[in-house]
Amino acid sequence: xxxxxxASDDLHDCGQVVLVLQGGGALGAYQAGVYQAxxxxxxxxxxxxxxxxxxxxxxxxAGNAPEDRLARLQAFWGRINRGFLAESLHALxxxxxxxxxxxxxxxxxxxxxxxxxxAWAGLNMPLGAEQAGFYxxxxxxxxxxxxxxxxxxxxxxxxxxxxxANVSTSEMRYFDSRTSSLTLSHVMASxxxxxxxxxxxxxxxxxxxxxxxSNTPVEAVFDDIPRRNSLVFAVHIWNPxxxxxxxxxxxxxxxxxLQYASRAKTHxxxxxxxxxxxxxxxxxxxxxxxxxxxxNLVSEMAAFGCLTxxxxxxxxxxxxxxxxxxxxIDFSTTTVGSRWEAGYEETRxxxxxxxxxxxxxxxxxxxxxxxxxxxxxxxxx
Numbered sequence: 001x002x003x004x005x006x007a008s009d010d011l012h013d014c015g016q017v018v019l020v021l022q023g024g025g026a027l028g029a030y031q032a033g034v035y036q037a038x039x040x041x042x043x044x045x046x047x048x049x050x051x052x053x054x055x056x057x058x059x060x061x062a063g064n065a066p067e068d069r070l071a072r073l074q075a076f077w078g079r080i081n082r083g084f085l086a087e088s089l090h091a092l093x094x095x096x097x098x099x100x101x102x103x104x105x106x107x108x109x110x111x112x113x114x115x116x117x118x119a120w121a122g123l124n125m126p127l128g129a130e131q132a133g134f135y136x137x138x139x140x141x142x143x144x145x146x147x148x149x150x151x152x153x154x155x156x157x158x159x160x161x162x163x164x165a166n167v168s169t170s171e172m173r174y175f176d177s178r179t180s181s182l183t184l185s186h187v188m189a190s191x192x193x194x195x196x197x198x199x200x201x202x203x204x205x206x207x208x209x210x211x212x213x214s215n216t217p218v219e220a221v222f223d224d225i226p227r228r229n230s231l232v233f234a235v236h237i238w239n240p241x242x243x244x245x246x247x248x249x250x251x252x253x254x255x256x257x258l259q260y261a262s263r264a265k266t267h268x269x270x271x272x273x274x275x276x277x278x279x280x281x282x283x284x285x286x287x288x289x290x291x292x293x294x295x296n297l298v299s300e301m302a303a304f305g306c307l308t309x310x311x312x313x314x315x316x317x318x319x320x321x322x323x324x325x326x327x328x329i330d331f332s333t334t335t336v337g338s339r340w341e342a343g344y345e346e347t348r349x350x351x352x353x354x355x356x357x358x359x360x361x362x363x364x365x366x367x368x369x370x371x372x373x374x375x376x377x378x379x380x381x
Contacts, residue, residue, distance in 0.1 A: 014309075033346075119132075192208050236314060282305030
């Protein structure tokens with residue numbers, strides 16, 4: 001008798017399962033909730049891609065055995081804390097979060113980053129390229145060394161990719177466990193957001209946080225060679241839609257959302273067009289006479305066609321009460337917990353709804369499925 005299919009086998013009927021994680025500091029707690037829902041649903045990704053905090057979460061997932069992954073995520077998010085003073089201020093009814101985030105900026109976050117005293121000696125103080133930042137991330141290095149098994153991370157099950165920006169050439173670089181061994185330096189480089197954190201040197205080149213060039217690393221899936229049928233959970237933690245800001249405080253917040261949403265809608269439109277064209281080319285090539293198909297030039301042009309299909313489930317984190325432009329450093333226990341719970345519940349709803357099983361146009365190579373919160377945001381445009 002054939003063994004019954006698991007939830008993971010069922011989803012893999014769509015191809016490889018890919019989890020794509022944006023950068024966004026404390027907002028990354030939403031991503032951890034997404035993974036928890038997948039894990040409890042019996043779904044483990046074949047490929048995890050991340051930038052900045054997304055790279056950290058991706059490495060915590062890929063760098064541990066499946067039965068340990070959720071516990072390691074919980075350990076990381078439980079360890080990085082702002083201390084008693086910031087937590088106490090956060091609970092104040094008026095201006096508490098603002099005061100708490102100010103303390104975070106002054107004192108740092110335990111297990112993550114601490115102020116670099118030399119940075120306050122003057123903006124022209126020669127610190128060295130690998131120390132030029134307002135904060136030190138030595139504590140983060142220690143935290144990740146303890147929680148990630150880099151031997152497991154490089155086994156390729158799941159494959160892991162982290163994005164970083166080359167400081168000298170302004171080029172986006174995706175470091176991939178399929179083609180090279182990833183180290184702590186690769187993860188740290190992906191999260192080295194300037195001017196807060198210093199650059200990280202890899203193979204003689206300096207790298208900053210990939211989010212300053214492309215904070216939505218889903219492009220790594222679409223540009224992968226060879227392309228494969230995929231079910232992609234694209235986790236967006238910056239809001240691409242929002243109200244018109246009517247105060248400078250709201251301008252700061254909206255500007256940050258626009259910057260780090262990283263042209264997500266443009267990427268989606270472009271990829272839908274490209275995948276449809278690839279399907280059309282493949283269909284047209286099949287209709288040519290056999291003699292024409294044997295022509296070298298025709299074969300070369302037909303190679304641009306592709307019948308792979310991408311089901312993309314976009315999970316969009318909802319705003320938390322009181323969010324402002326400092327929300328990415330709000331590591332308070334309450335807010336981290338609420339973001340984690342939001343990611344968990346939204347993903348459970350998506351798994352229950354199974355939008356990838358719904359009918360679709362066979363010429364489409366890219367089928368976008370909006371989560372409930374993402375659909376509401378899109379409708380508000």
